[in-house]
Amino acid sequence: MQKSEDVIVNFRGVRKTYDGETLVVKALDLDIHRGEFLSLLGPSGSGKTTCLMMLAGFEFPTGGEIRLDGKLLNNVPPHKRDIGMVFQNYALFPHMTVEQNVGYPLTVRKVRASERAERIDDALSMVRMQSFAKRYPGQLSGGQQQRIALARALVSKPKLVLMDEPLGALDKQLREHMQYELKSLHEELGLTFVYVTHDQNEALTMSDRVAVFDKGMVQQLDTVDRLYESPCNEFVANFIGDSNRLRGTVETIDDEFCALRLDDGTRLVGRNVGNAASGASAIACIRPERINIAYGSGRQNDSAANSLLGEARSVIYFGDHIRMRCSFTGQDECFVKVPLGTNALTEFSPGAPVTLAFAPEHLRIFA
Secondary structure (H helix, E strand, O other): OOOHHHEEEEEEEEEEEOOOOOEEEEEEEEEEEOOOEEEEEOOOOOOHHHHHHHHHOOOOOOEEEEEEOOEEOOOOOHHHOOEEEEOOOOOOOOOOOHHHHHHHHHHHOOOOHHHHHHHHHHHHHHOOOHHHOOOOHHHOOHHHHHHHHHHHHHOOOOOEEEEEOOOOOOOHHHHHHHHHHHHHHHHHHOOEEEEEEOOHHHHHHHOOEEEEEEOOEEEEEEEHHHHHHOOOOHHHHHHOOOOEEEEEEEEEEEOOEEEEEEOOOOEEEEEEOOOOOOOOEEEEEEOHHHOEEEEOOOOOOOOOOEEEEEEEEEEEEOOOEEEEEEEOOOOOOEEEEEEOOOOHHHHOOOOOEEEEEEOHHHOEEEO
């Protein structure tokens, strides 16, 4: 359990509207822990970027309070917040050299020249870009520009570093490389990073915790493993990772588990995450890698496993695994991850009957 002194940022009842009617952020309560890497994750329009902009000082809350180390920030201008910021497009000045760009926040704060030079060199050393000090942004690659933008955010030794989708403009290979570099730098510096992204893989790779946003609210705030293994609602289950959905009616309740009856009469048992009542319509979610697949229409012998009968439709080769697409009467199509080395590719034939089996503890049922 986190102590109060370990919390560096508090959002309390924070609301934001641009038109006076529609709330983009709704009564947000959020604690950010000192030294953690927290990602704000969600689809476009979910409120995550607005929260970051309010913390940075580029937007002001309509209601509620935002505090940094106990200090109320609501009306404090950005340059007085002791916060570093990395923008999506890096926002480097093209007419300035790398060292001039990095030193710009210090120039604004009127730091004396000798100290400014030392801190610029320290910041460039952190991102291993000292040899590029005299170059201009136009002479740098996308990854190098990203590092310079990060050095500029670090040069004033802020309490907090904010990042607004800073890897979005990079190609896939470089983006993945920079994810590991950012995480490594975070661990080395021990600073608090708050990172906005709509890329779930990015959030899971780098974060200590992730706040999943939708419709102006945090749907779940948790560690990455718990978000994936124990989503609290259907939105989180479908937004984080891959998930198959099954529709049915809750038949019986047994403590934390319940039985779901599908339209074709199939009975499945899973965790009653949404506290669904008997007779309620519900959605069940199961991860593709939690499903075992067998050809044929025979029920599984393991009485502890759920069984679902369907037809194979196609297989897709992903390099490190195979995905089989299956169909079921009255349900959406389902994808199953099959490890390499199995006979799925050689035995596959469209329309062949298949049996899917999965344990009740991996099926999550939401009202």
